[in-house]
Amino acid sequence: MSRKLLEKTYFKALNKVKAKNIVKDNVSLEDNILIINNEKIDLNKIDNLYVFSVGKAGFSMAKQCEKILGNKIKDGVAISTSRGKLKYIKHYTSSHPVVSKKSIKVGEKLLKKVKQLKKNDYFIFFLSGGASAVIEKPIDGLNLEDFTKISKALLVSGIDIKALNSVRKSISQIKGGKLANEIKANGKVLVLSDVIGDDINTIGSAPMNNGKFEHKIIGNNEIALKASKKYIESKVDKTKILTTTLDKNSIDATKYIKQKIKKYDEKYDSFCLLIGGETTTNPKGNGKGGRNQELALRLLLEKVVNKKISLLCAGSDGIDGNSDANGAFVDNDIYKKIDELKIDAKKYLENSDSNSFFKSLGYDFTIGITGTNVMDFIIVIKER
Known part of the structure; x- marks a missing residue:
C-alpha cells in the first residue's frame, strides 16, 4: 500500500x-470580457489579443x-519541449x-512576433520553467559554440539556479527583461514558478521582467503541496x-530530512511529511541519475525508512x-x-x-514529461 x-x-x-x-x-x-486574476479587460476596447507561452509547460498552457x-x-507563439499543434x-x-x-x-521567431504588437493590442504571456533554454538569442559577437560551452559548464558546476540565470542573462538578448523591452x-x-521563493527575476531568466508588466504567480510548489496535504x-x-x-x-538535505523523520517518528504513530524545493548535486563518474534519485539513494544509505516508513x-x-526517470521510492x-542481488x-x-x-x-519512478514544473516533491509517509 x-x-x-x-x-x-x-x-x-x-x-x-x-x-x-x-x-x-x-x-x-464572459461575453467579450477577458478576466485574468479578477481583472477585467474589455476586448471591444483593444485591437488584437495575442497569447505567448514559453517553457516546459509552454504547449500545455497555450x-x-x-x-x-x-x-x-x-x-x-508557444515554445516548449513538447510536440503538438495549436489552432490560433x-x-x-x-x-x-x-x-x-x-x-x-525559435527565439528569433518570438522576438519578431512581439515586435509586431501595436500600442492598442493586448497580450497574455505564460512563463514556465525551462524558458532559459528553449528560447535564446545570444548577444552580438557570441556564436552558438561558445554560448554552448558556457551553458554546459554552468549546468555541471553545481551552482544554484539564481547564479546560473544571472550569467545566462548577461550573454542573452532575450533574458533579464530584454524581450519585454521590444x-x-x-x-x-x-x-x-520553478524556483525557490518564486523570484520573478529568476524564473525562466526573466525575459519579461523589465518593470513594465505585472507578473502573477499562478502555480508553484506551495499550491501543489497544499493539495497533497488536503488529500493525505x-x-x-x-x-x-x-x-x-x-x-x-x-548531503545537507539528507541530514535535514533524516532529522525530521526521527522527530516525527518518535512523536506520531502515523504521519506524512511534505517537502518542496530543489537540492543540488555535483555529478561524478559517467552514471545516469539526477538530484531526486541521488537524494533517495543517500536517504536509503542512512536507513531512514523502516517497516512503517517509506518515501x-x-x-x-x-x-x-x-x-528517463522522475525520481525513486525507498521502503x-x-x-x-539489495542483499539478494549483492548490490553495493x-x-x-x-x-x-x-x-x-x-x-x-x-524502485525507479518513471512517468514521462508532465507538461508542468514547480521543482521537486519529497513525500515521507509513516502508516499505522
Whole structure:
C-alpha cells in the first residue's frame, strides 16, 4: 500500500499545478470580457489579443488558453519541449536543458512576433520553467559554440539556479527583461514558478521582467503541496508541509530530512511529511541519475525508512537529471533486494549512477514529461 499511497499523494500535488487547472483557474471569458486574476479587460476596447507561452509547460498552457479564448486570439507563439499543434497560436518544439540551434531559431521567431504588437493590442504571456533554454538569442559577437560551452559548464558546476540565470542573462538578448523591452502593447505575465521563493527575476531568466508588466504567480510548489496535504491528512495522524523552499546540497538535505523523520517518528504513530524545493548535486563518474534519485539513494544509505516508513523523491516535470526517470521510492523491502542481488549502493552513489541502481531494483519512478514544473516533491509517509 505504501507505494500506491506515495504515488497518489504525489499526483494530487502534480495535478493541481498542471496547465489545464492553473490556466482554467486564472483565465476566463464572459461575453467579450477577458478576466485574468479578477481583472477585467474589455476586448471591444483593444485591437488584437495575442497569447505567448514559453517553457516546459509552454504547449500545455497555450492549449488550455485556446480552449477558453478560442478565436478571440489573433495570433501568438508557444515554445516548449513538447510536440503538438495549436489552432490560433504557432507552436514550436525546442530543446532543454542546453541551448541549441533550435532555441535560437525559435527565439528569433518570438522576438519578431512581439515586435509586431501595436500600442492598442493586448497580450497574455505564460512563463514556465525551462524558458532559459528553449528560447535564446545570444548577444552580438557570441556564436552558438561558445554560448554552448558556457551553458554546459554552468549546468555541471553545481551552482544554484539564481547564479546560473544571472550569467545566462548577461550573454542573452532575450533574458533579464530584454524581450519585454521590444513590446509596445499592454499585457500580463502569468507565471508557473520553478524556483525557490518564486523570484520573478529568476524564473525562466526573466525575459519579461523589465518593470513594465505585472507578473502573477499562478502555480508553484506551495499550491501543489497544499493539495497533497488536503488529500493525505485524513489518512494519517499528522500531516506537515515542512518547507516549500528546500535549498540544500544533497548531503545537507539528507541530514535535514533524516532529522525530521526521527522527530516525527518518535512523536506520531502515523504521519506524512511534505517537502518542496530543489537540492543540488555535483555529478561524478559517467552514471545516469539526477538530484531526486541521488537524494533517495543517500536517504536509503542512512536507513531512514523502516517497516512503517517509506518515501518518494521526485521532480514535478517528469525528468530527473540525465535519466528517463522522475525520481525513486525507498521502503524497507528494498534492503532485502539489495542483499539478494549483492548490490553495493555506495558504488552507485560514487559514480552518480542512482538511476541504474533504482531501476535494477524496480524502485525507479518513471512517468514521462508532465507538461508542468514547480521543482521537486519529497513525500515521507509513516502508516499505522
